[in-house]
Amino acid sequence: MNDVHASQPSGPPIPLASVGVARVRKPLRVRRPGRTVTLSAEFDVMVDLPASRKGSDLSRNAELLAEVVDQTSSRPASSLEDVCTSIARQLLARHPSARTSTVQSSAEYFRRRGLRPGARSFEDYRILASARAVRRGRRIETARGIGAEAVGMTACPCAMETCRRALQAEFPALRDPRLAAMPIVTHNQRNRTRLVIELTQDGAVEVDDLIELIEDAQSSPTYAILKRGDEGRVVLDAHRSPRFVEDVVRGVLGRVVQRFPQLPDDAIATVESISEESIHKYDVRASARVRLGRLRAGR
Amino acid sequence: MNDVHASQPSGPPIPLASVGVARVRKPLRVRRPGRTVTLSAEFDVMVDLPASRKGSDLSRNAELLAEVVDQTSSRPASSLEDVCTSIARQLLARHPSARTSTVQSSAEYFRRRGLRPGARSFEDYRILASARAVRRGRRIETARGIGAEAVGMTACPCAMETCRRALQAEFPALRDPRLAAMPIVTHNQRNRTRLVIELTQDGAVEVDDLIELIEDAQSSPTYAILKRGDEGRVVLDAHRSPRFVEDVVRGVLGRVVQRFPQLPDDAIATVESISEESIHKYDVRASARVRLGRLRAGR
Amino acid sequence: MNDVHASQPSGPPIPLASVGVARVRKPLRVRRPGRTVTLSAEFDVMVDLPASRKGSDLSRNAELLAEVVDQTSSRPASSLEDVCTSIARQLLARHPSARTSTVQSSAEYFRRRGLRPGARSFEDYRILASARAVRRGRRIETARGIGAEAVGMTACPCAMETCRRALQAEFPALRDPRLAAMPIVTHNQRNRTRLVIELTQDGAVEVDDLIELIEDAQSSPTYAILKRGDEGRVVLDAHRSPRFVEDVVRGVLGRVVQRFPQLPDDAIATVESISEESIHKYDVRASARVRLGRLRAGR
Amino acid sequence: MNDVHASQPSGPPIPLASVGVARVRKPLRVRRPGRTVTLSAEFDVMVDLPASRKGSDLSRNAELLAEVVDQTSSRPASSLEDVCTSIARQLLARHPSARTSTVQSSAEYFRRRGLRPGARSFEDYRILASARAVRRGRRIETARGIGAEAVGMTACPCAMETCRRALQAEFPALRDPRLAAMPIVTHNQRNRTRLVIELTQDGAVEVDDLIELIEDAQSSPTYAILKRGDEGRVVLDAHRSPRFVEDVVRGVLGRVVQRFPQLPDDAIATVESISEESIHKYDVRASARVRLGRLRAGR
Numbered sequence A, B, C, D: 001m002n003d004v005h006a007s008q009p010s011g012p013p014i015p016l017a018s019v020g021v022a023r024v025r026k027p028l029r030v031r032r033p034g035r036t037v038t039l040s041a042e043f044d045v046m047v048d049l050p051a052s053r054k055g056s057d058l059s060r061n062a063e064l065l066a067e068v069v070d071q072t073s074s075r076p077a078s079s080l081e082d083v084c085t086s087i088a089r090q091l092l093a094r095h096p097s098a099r100t101s102t103v104q105s106s107a108e109y110f111r112r113r114g115l116r117p118g119a120r121s122f123e124d125y126r127i128l129a130s131a132r133a134v135r136r137g138r139r140i141e142t143a144r145g146i147g148a149e150a151v152g153m154t155a156c157p158c159a160m161e162t163c164r165r166a167l168q169a170e171f172p173a174l175r176d177p178r179l180a181a182m183p184i185v186t187h188n189q190r191n192r193t194r195l196v197i198e199l200t201q202d203g204a205v206e207v208d209d210l211i212e213l214i215e216d217a218q219s220s221p222t223y224a225i226l227k228r229g230d231e232g233r234v235v236l237d238a239h240r241s242p243r244f245v246e247d248v249v250r251g252v253l254g255r256v257v258q259r260f261p262q263l264p265d266d267a268i269a270t271v272e273s274i275s276e277e278s279i280h281k282y283d284v285r286a287s288a289r290v291r292l293g294r295l296r297a298g299r
Helices: A059-074 A080-094 A157-170 A207-217 A228-240 A245-259 A292-296 B059-074 B080-094 B157-170 B207-217 B228-240 B245-259 B292-296 C059-074 C080-094 C157-170 C207-217 C228-240 C245-259 C292-296 D059-074 D080-094 D157-170 D207-217 D228-240 D245-259 D292-296
Strands: A016-032 A035-049 A100-113 A121-136 A139-155 A188-199 A268-275 A283-291 B016-032 B035-049 B100-113 B121-136 B139-155 B188-199 B268-275 B283-291 C016-032 C035-049 C100-113 C121-136 C139-155 C188-199 C268-275 C283-291 D016-032 D035-049 D100-113 D121-136 D139-155 D188-199 D268-275 D283-291
Touching (some): A016 A080, A016 C100, A059 A080, A080 A100, A139 A228, A228 B157, B016 C245, B016 D121, B035 B080, B035 D035, B080 B121, B100 D016, B121 B188, B188 B207, C016 C059, C016 C080, C080 C121, C139 C207, C139 C228, C157 D228, C188 C207, C188 C245, D059 D080, D080 D100, D100 D207, D139 D207, D139 D228, D188 D207, D207 D245, D245 D268, D245 D283, D268 D292
Antiparallel strands (some): A100 A121, A188 A268, B268 B283, C035 C100, C121 C139, C268 C283, D035 D100, D139 D188, D268 D283
16 A cells, blocks of 8 residues: 655655644553552654655554553553653654654642641642653663642732831831731732753652642642631731742742752753732743753852 | 535434534624724624424524624624624524524723823723524514623632731730721732623613723722832732622622613623632632612512 | 621622532542543532622532542542532531532543554543532432533535535546445534433433443544554545534434433433534534433424 | 842842743734734733842833833834834843843734635634844844744545545446546544744744745635535645645745745744644644755755
């Protein structure tokens, strides 16, 4: 049978960086510390295409993904990034004419936690994972990304100072020095922060650590179950740690250095923090992308 | 040529409530007080289908929509709901076998406003409009819906009381009676509220009024431009009017009665208010649907 | 402590139909025939609010949801609709002033299947479930909805006839009677169809049956893994069963009657079918909502 | 008043690549050939932040955007990319401590067109625009991106060959040489393709040209109004030009070279084509990013 994909390209014979299947949804069993979870994951599975071929045989991508996912039914994967790396590597075997492959994935991820032991429940986060494989002669080099997204809360430090002054003018009794440390009203809101660590070689970063580190850098984590006293505690905690998105990004980066001394200097941390501003209809966003070596050198 | 649509239905010969084109996007020129605006609108244009026909000729819906939209280039429509009503009515003429038609539309809508004269800019809202036509012998009866959505801010009254008690315990100086009226920290967040008025006959409700009425019922409107002093003012305004979503819904309904004495008792107001909670990852929502006559009777 | 929620409402003292937590995401273990699956589910958990109360204590909704979800870790639920019904019922116990409660849920759902035994993999669907409880004196009445959404493919019967004529004019050899039954080109596209069965009393409908029934009513199911010959078979199958969205809706209804003879006459079937038209930028949609008794009576 | 933003950063003193307001929605008047249109546009307006500052004064971004948008009420802008470039340039004046600024924008864009003169109506597309400004001593250098997205239709060339063979086996009369050129069934679907041209200096590319060039590279454009004969023509056109997403990407690149001989060799074209596969629940995607000089050299 005539192989349409292998025929001459129509259009200019230029190589394409990326061809593949996108937004494929799969259930995936993954081991977490002390338990096994089933993730609803989404995958983009791509290879490059040389100038000489019209098309890429994409049924191979779908088949390979299905095989790897099926294996996790009986043998749960160690992590989403390991799954991505395994797929990226095998893609090059199934696409002899491809030189690079990339796999991107994200999945909803539930963790059981709470403000107090008696008020624990599942909270939703996202795991982000990716892998890239490059053929170098007979060797295959891989790189990977491991990340997480957590929604928490920020309280604005700037509006707090503005309100403090306005309130001191209206309520002079607020100038009482015994009230100097008291939290003052400001706008607070949902904050959505992502952290991804890119490694040029295999290496483990526990996604639970990434989530805790993000939540620690926000003004406060948020919780599904909050009885009345708990609500007050979260509000007060957040107002005692007012933070800009800029602070959250830098706070995450500082914590990455402290928490992961074993990561190599050429690992790259990317952080993006989005504030769904309560006083605006639009968002505020900050981001940075830094090599750990530079972070460790204090830039 | 064989008319496939008019042939016998496959499957059981039951009438279908609604068949049509959905999510059709169109530019639409509409008059507003003192100006003409171009809306990016989305339309669902539907008719019912009798049991005897296999299919509905939907190219008529698309053609009719295009004609009505085109006319607004030279003669702007008076409102989105008038456009919907006009389409619903003409649909029945073009679909002789249809007995009812419905048109749903929504459009982004910009209004220029601000906290102060010197800080005005465009803020984004949504207009919601719908119409329904029913053939009664040779007469066509229509009903319509006119609505708006506005994003503003709410501050939680319950967490404010919890925080007041906690802060009074930690900072006894806060019990100073001169501080009794001072706003206290609480969680605040984006609030998204929709109001739709349904009328069984033609009748005008100005969408700008609906928007102002929603914003008045939230803890505070929000603004694109806020210099530092302005941010403080919005935060303090919101904390001086702490409101649950339940308060927002009832507040909108109360204002509908006051603002629209001319509307008939059989008009129906539907309100939905969504709080994108800053202390939770999920939303909180309240809704009601009430006849104005009942509202006026104090239920 | 002063209970803000129980205080007098601000705004007009009208009852609110629905107040609650929305878009809460939870992992849920559910039994399916021969296996246990973990669903990533989303919940809206609502009660009504009497005119006399300012607010509803929504932390009870979040707590109850968490408790029910937690139980499924050790004892998987029989179905998503059973979980909804259980929550709806218990909500009324926790909200003594509420008279009605509603729980809406949807979840991604994976089934392993394929065109051939050797090409099976997980395909993604959605489960839709809801429950409503009403307090009648000391008794609680419940009703429930059980549904599914499946993405498949439709091929248009009308454009096929148009193309047949055009091709016969251009290629007279196509008039050869031996080609009369040959599939002719038409536009085909993704079709997204939902079916929900509403029951006024407890009763079981297997969601896998709903999915199979929807896929059977589309021109063809779609598959994650299709080798080249398989692609051709799916395309030919679809072109041998060209169907409008109207046909899909009626086809689903007809199959509901055949497949579920045990369901009561007052059960209601709601079907919506959306065609993501390949020849238009907009969608085409048909829907119906019918009592099974009426369907059985051939209307 | 104490300037919180200018104070020492909390967290490690590292510079942030990008801080700003995101997803700001604005109406914008823009000249198009022979007319003026109002776009509903969305903007991300960002600057970098030096290591020494805690925060960026983002109210300046919102103010500047509002000023530029307001000017278009009386003096329509020449293009969305000109608006982005103007904002990027002025951002550096308002943020003395910033070294780079970026503005990203996209807007829905309607063009009136049709398959025939008598069946013209508005079709929806997207305009994509961006600008980046960098401070080099007292000079400011800018670069810009100009792009468009168009939804059309592709028919799969591979499944067409598979179906041809299967049909020839089942219907030997199809082997009649007079039917060799006749279009054969295959899967067809919505195709969404984006093209962005990046220029390191000011330069004009007409977005209408980008759209036409994309539509020309797809199997067929799609239309809002298609009477029955028209539907057949679009289906036949598409089946006479069956194309993979790979073909669409290369076809767009080839047409860029032909249509824009005046663009410099260092201009970069980025193309992404997404096929919303009718035979799969997932998408298929191809992309490339190439310097025009390389394209012109035949790589």
